[in-house]
Amino acid sequence: MPSARQIILARNSSRILGWALTLIGLTPIIIVLLNAWTSGVSLLDLSALYDYLWANPFYIGFGIGFELIYLIIAGTVGIILGVFLLARKRGQVEEVTIISDDLSVTVECTVCKNRWKEDFSKTQLQSMGFPQNRTISRRQCVNCGKFTRPKIVSM
């Protein structure tokens, strides 16, 4: 199971990659649409815009050129991948955090020995001084009604 540090690093790098892909995808689309607009093509006239995209090649150098429509398609693919990455990784991280963080612990009332289960996160247990300190914070026992500091008996 990955550690918390690994999870944060994975989340950050996938978020950066997701945003980068989205921005890289958006840039050519904005440039092409701006060029179309300055060439006098109305962005609301979709068939004129479509014709413009097919009729005008884009040169990347060495005499290699391709129609602007491919820039739009590549940009759209980049945006879809970026958004997909941003949405997907976030879901995975939440799943891992829930599995690794919550522990079901059996605690025992020091007065009547009544036992029940409570959920604690690892960080909560560490801040209480577990495993050296096995008593949890003061609370009322549902069985005998006394206020005690229940003891952790198993987990």
Ligand SMILES: [Zn+2]
């Ligand atoms: Zn009790």
